[in-house]
Structure formats: structure tokens, C-alpha cells
Amino acid sequence: MKEDLGKLKDEAEKKIRQAKDEKELDGVRIEFLGRKQGRVTHILRNLKDLPPEDKPLIGGLVNKLKQFIQKEIKEKKKEIEKKEIEGYIDITLPGKKPLLGRLHPITQTIREIKSIFIGLGFRVVSGPEIETEYYNFEALNMPRYHPARDEQDSFYLDDNYLLRTQTSPVQIRVMQKESPPIRIIAPGRCYRRDAVDASHFPMFHQIEGLAVDKKITFSDLKGSLTYFVHQMFGRDTKLRFRPSFFPFTEPSAEVDISCIMCKGSGCRVCSGKGWLEILGAGMVDPEVFKKVGYDPEKYQGFAFGMGPDRICMLKYGIDDIRLFFQNDLRFLEQF
Numbered sequence: 001m002k003e004d005l006g007k008l009k010d011e012a013e014k015k016i017r018q019a020k021d022e023k024e025l026d027g028v029r030i031e032f033l034g035r036k037q038g039r040v041t042h043i044l045r046n047l048k049d050l051p052p053e054d055k056p057l058i059g060g061l062v063n064k065l066k067q068f069i070q071k072e073i074k075e076k077k078k079e080i081e082k083k084e085i086e087g088y089i090d091i092t093l094p095g096k097k098p099l100l101g102r103l104h105p106i107t108q109t110i111r112e113i114k115s116i117f118i119g120l121g122f123r124v125v126s127g128p129e130i131e132t133e134y135y136n137f138e139a140l141n142m143p144r145y146h147p148a149r150d151e152q153d154s155f156y157l158d159d160n161y162l163l164r165t166q167t168s169p170v171q172i173r174v175m176q177k178e179s180p181p182i183r184i185i186a187p188g189r190c191y192r193r194d195a196v197d198a199s200h201f202p203m204f205h206q207i208e209g210l211a212v213d214k215k216i217t218f219s220d221l222k223g224s225l226t227y228f229v230h231q232m233f234g235r236d237t238k239l240r241f242r243p244s245f246f247p248f249t250e251p252s253a254e255v256d257i258s259c260i261m262c263k264g265s266g267c268r269v270c271s272g273k274g275w276l277e278i279l280g281a282g283m284v285d286p287e288v289f290k291k292v293g294y295d296p297e298k299y300q301g302f303a304f305g306m307g308p309d310r311i312c313m314l315k316y317g318i319d320d321i322r323l324f325f326q327n328d329l330r331f332l333e334q335f
């Protein structure tokens with residue numbers, strides 16, 4: 001009997017070693033340990049027919065054999081699983097790089113503009129995106145008949161409240177709270193009821209600038225904006241101040257820079273003109289000072305407003321503003 005058990009052990013060991021996959025291994029398990037026909041199970045079941053004095057010894061040996069086979073099968077199974085994984089996973093391949101988040105190109109542009117003006121002594125402030133008619137229009141010297149006040153052009157929430165169409169109301173809010181000297185910039189979102197196309201989107205960004213003090217002149221405005229343009233686009237960029245009109249500045253100007261793509265010779269980006277308009281500006285209108293209780297005889301100021309969306313488009317040669325807001329990672333990943 002003992003010899004039979006030894007043979008059975010050798011046979012099981014050999015068959016387990018030779019099993020090539022889980023199915024074959026399971027066959028071996030059934031052959032030896034199967035509940036109905038298993039060869040070891042069979043011996044265990046027939047222990048009762050042995051002479052009583054042989055039972056403990058043989059019983060112990062058979063149980064040991066059973067445990068031995070169970071252990072061998074378990075180890076072999078692990079080995080087979082490992083081999084299978086190695087078969088279809090190439091562990092020598094480099095790992096997948098985790099996606100790194102980054103700042104939106106417009107955020108990057110706003111930050112760049114902010115840091116240039118902070119270097120000039122300006123402070124960053126913000127105002128509400130939901131404004132009243134008073135701050136968005138009235139206090140900025142835009143009377144009732146002004147076309148921008150039309151429902152066709154602005155998003156009204158009710159008779160009084162609307163989504164601000166410009167960051168200029170922040171000028172008023174700051175001047176109401178503080179007295180000169182003032183040097184602030186105010187970046188933020190603005191809203192207009194424009195039909196969406198490559199250069200218009202109902203939500204866009206502006207950065208407002210305001211400096212108020214005694215003896216502020218148009219030269220200060222020119223000097224500050226020239227410094228800004230040279231920092232932002234390079235020292236060889238030229239500026240051009242064109243006479244313009246805004247209800248809250250007098251005199252007013254629109255500022256162009258020499259095209260950053262063609263350097264002024266004319267190309268697709270500047271539509272052959274050699275110049276790109278980047279902002280509106282002017283000296284604060286005395287009527288605005290009166291609304292906030294500043295004495296226009298005592299104080300002067302300059303203000304400007306620029307569109308970082310457009311500046312970002314020019315800087316990177318992007319020809320469609322919609323790309324900024326569709327949030328397609330293939331676009332955003334490039335910045």
C-alpha cells in the first residue's frame with residue numbers, strides 16, 4: 001500500500017509538471033482528487049475496509065498525499081497564470097505618461113499682461129460680471145440713446161441688470177471707493193449679443209486699465225502703453241495712436257501695433273494693412289470724474305481697454321476665436 005502511494009505521488013507530480021495550461025492542470029486535479037472518480041479520493045473512501053491497526057498510518061499518508069497534490073497544483077497554477085500575462089503584456093514597453101494639466105492659453109496671456117502692468121505699479125482688481133445699467137452705461141457717459149444699450153446688443157437679466165458688455169464699469173466702482181492716486185488693471189469676462197463667427201463670441205475677455213492722479217497727461221498713457229507693447233511683443237514693435245471716440249474718454253484713441261507676423265509689410269493676419277488694432281484708450285472724460293465726485297480741475301487720468309483673446313490669437317497665429325472655448329484637448333495641449 002505504501003509503495004502504491006509513492007507511485008501515485010510520483011505520477012501526480014509528473015503530470016502536474018507537464019500540464020501546459022489551466023485546462024490540463026484541472027484534468028490532473030480531477031484525475032487524482034476528483035470528488036467522484038479521483039484516485040486519491042477513492043483510496044480515502046476505502047480506508048474503512050482496511051484492518052483497524054493499519055488505518056491511522058495509511059490514513060495519515062493518504063491525507064499527506066492529498067495535501068501535497070493540492071499544494072503542487074496551486075503552485076503550478078500560479079506559474080501558468082504568470083506565463084499567460086507575460087504572453088500578452090510586453091513588460092519592456094515604456095509606461096503611459098500621465099496627462100499633465102496646463103493653463104488655458106487665454107489665462108496665460110492674461111497673466112503675462114497682468115505681470116507687465118504690475119511691474120509698472122498697477123494693482124489687479126475685479127468687478128462683478130452682472131452689472132447695473134448705471135455702472136455699465138450711465139456712469140460711463142453712455143446716455144439712454146446709445147446703441148450699445150439696446151437689447152439687441154446686450155444680455156439683459158431684467159430692466160436694470162445685465163451681463164457687463166465691457167470691463168469699464170470697474171473704473172467707476174474703484175473710483176467710488178477710493179481717492180487718487182489710482183493705478184489699477186481689471187481683467188475679466190464680458191458679454192455681448194454677437195453672432196458667433198471666427199472673430200466674435202458672446203463671451204470674451206477684456207483687461208481694463210485706469211490711472212488717476214494729479215498731472216497725468218496723454219504722454220503718460222503713451223509711455224505706459226509703449227512699454228507694455230515692447231514687453232509683450234518685442235522692442236521692435238511699432239505703435240500707432242489713431243484718433244477715435246469713446247463716451248468715457250476725451251480725447252480717445254485706438255492703438256495699433258505693427259503686424260507681429262509680417263513686421264508691417266502686409267500679410268494674411270493684418271489683411272495686408274501692416275497694422276493690428278489691439279486696444280482702445282483715452283484720457284478720462286471730465287463727465288466721468290463728476291459722476292464719482294472727483295474734481296476734474298484737480299485730477300486727470302487715462303484709461304484703456306484691451307482684448308486678451310485677440311492678443312492671444314495674434315501672438316500664436318490663431319484664426320478662430322471659437323477654438324478657445326470648444327476645449328478640444330488637441331488644441332489646448334499645444335500651449
Ligand code: PHE
Pocket residue numbers: 165166167168208209246249280281282303304305306
Ligand atoms: N470699454 C471700451 C470697449 O469695450 C474700451 C475702452 C476702455 C476704451 C477704456 C477706452 C478706455 O470698447
